[in-house]
Amino acid sequence: MRTFVLLLSLFAIAASLDTIPHHARGGRAWRERQGGLTAAPAEAKYFKQVNDHFDASLDTFMQKYFVVDTYFKGDGYPVLLYINGEGPVSGPPSGYLLDVAKELGALVVTMEHRFYGSSIPNNDFSVENLRLLTVEQALADLNYFATFIRSNVEGAANSKFLCVGGSYSGALSSWFREMYPDTVVGAWSSSGVVNAIFDFVQFDEQVAAAAGEECADDIRNITHKIDYMLSTADGNKKVKTLFGARVDVADADFMYMIADSSAMAIQYGHKLDLCSSLKAARESGECIVKNFANYTADLWGAEFGGGCFYDTECLKTDRTMARSWRWQKCSQLAYLQAAPFVKPLRSRIVDLPAQIRQCEEAFAPGVFPDTALFNLRYGGAHPRTTNVVYVDASDDPWQQASVKEAQGKNEPFLYIECDDCGHCIDLDRSGAAVPEPVQKAQSQILEYVKSFLA
Structure with missing residues (x-):
């Protein structure tokens, strides 16, 4: 199966789906989380992404992405779009997502978030240029990327897309389903911080x-x-x-x-x-x-x-x-x-x-987050969408910026309760070593994902 790329392809190692931030990956916590995770081979690829989706300019930058076709059965089978968040991406996703991909015969694709890693519009971190770093631009990037995948990956043209993310990218997965419902049929939001809280x-x-x-x-x-x-x-x-x-x-x-x-x-x-x-x-x-x-x-x-x-x-x-x-x-x-x-x-x-x-x-005087306006647009703790499964865990402090209950029949909420069950644990590894409450939640997630794709 072939994928057409617009620029250089580089081999890269597989990356974990967990969200330990990059500034904290020098110690035991990161080594332990990486150990035993299932990896899938893939190459780093780049395509031309639009600098500003809300301007007539045609300026572009090169955005990194990965395609995992290990389990993809071709025409008619789904695409799992894993959304990356606030950090560079060194490889494709791993963990329980790959178990889901195997079960579904799905293609897995993922893209580095703008202004992280090597995907920097204009290669410029000035305040003026950082104004291109918004949730709205990131969501438009994802929509453009999905179109690119449909056109350039054999067998994906008629596939249903479902997005997945954890933490900030878990929120992006919910917002993407809300803002681009014709692009993705559903979403899996792990520890999704959908409620932008000012004084947290x-x-x-x-x-x-x-x-x-x-x-x-x-x-x-x-x-x-x-x-x-x-x-x-x-x-x-x-x-x-x-x-x-x-x-x-x-x-x-x-x-x-x-x-x-x-x-x-x-x-x-x-x-x-x-x-x-x-x-x-x-x-x-x-x-x-x-x-x-x-x-x-x-x-x-x-x-x-x-x-x-x-x-x-x-x-x-x-x-x-x-x-x-x-x-x-x-x-x-x-x-x-x-x-x-x-x-x-x-x-x-x-x-x-x-x-x-x-x-x-x-940055500059006057730089200030208007969370009231932001939550008015996206719904805060009550997202206005359908076909999203939200997952939180008892030891995760970020649960306070997530939903607190099911948002309706088609927006279920799963709460994992156990010691050391923390941030995005449902995206981590699976199997007998995983606590029983996590295994149960993962089984439920799979069934919800199947229902969204039906």
Whole structure:
């Protein structure tokens, strides 16, 4: 079976469907998530994508994509369009999606999101050019890509398309079905953050609820001790050095990184591991701050604390996914994870003014996410579409930006409840090693997908 491409094809390794962000892939968490995942061979390909779908200009850029035809049975069989989100793409998707493709005899296609990896319109990260980085442009990219696949992949011309995504791309999958119902017949939205929340205190609150009171108190104790160290010049330098951060990084930026380390451990299935480590340090009398620094470096990589992702000064000139994703949050989506008023896990200096200030300093005065207008357009926690299955899990703090219940007969909602069941777990591996609640949800997802494609 042949695929026609417009430019160079490069061999690439298969990528996991899980959504551990790229700035946190240097440690044990990423290695463990990659182990044992099913991979499918594919080549990196590029096609000409439109710079601006809402302008008469014909300017284009080269957008990376992958086609997995391992299980494709040809004419009349479906196409599963996996939507990538806020990061570069090194290979085709893997995990449970490939099990679904095998069951359905489906083609799997995926495309790198604009302004990530090598798919950069005008090769320019200036504020003026970043205005081409919007949800609307991304959805139009997907529609254009689907048309391209129909025309250039043998056997796909008359196929039904169903889109799949996790986290931000899970939201994109729902929005794509809503805005382009003639292109895709249905969607699978894993941990889809469809509700753009401006002051997202619920994130911290959900992390605390998932952690349990004892573990949450251990996290609060670490936060308080680091806050105290930041209050003196000597302590400030020492604690930032301990975590591998620049000594002159803004305190609020640094504490956002501290908060993310524990939150992401719970979010990505390491709750029991994290809580055991914190408890052991507390009971042994070990320095809990040093213990947490070592844990952070081990789980997320030695570069996690000193990377660009949280650092406002670095974000001003960055040319990677860190600047692109911050732009999307600052200009449209928000999800600004501020400290709640009551019993926060994160430092109170990680507040809404600090994050708005970061947006303006990294980009320009007046850059601000109008989430009310955005949610008015797409429906927020109540998407206005059909044939979408939404899936969330009990340890995932992002569930607070998702739907909370079925949105109707044709918009089912599945909730997976178990320890260490976190973000996008339904897209991860399958089989006997997977917790029974996940296996059950995956079976239900398959049946919903079949019904959407019928």
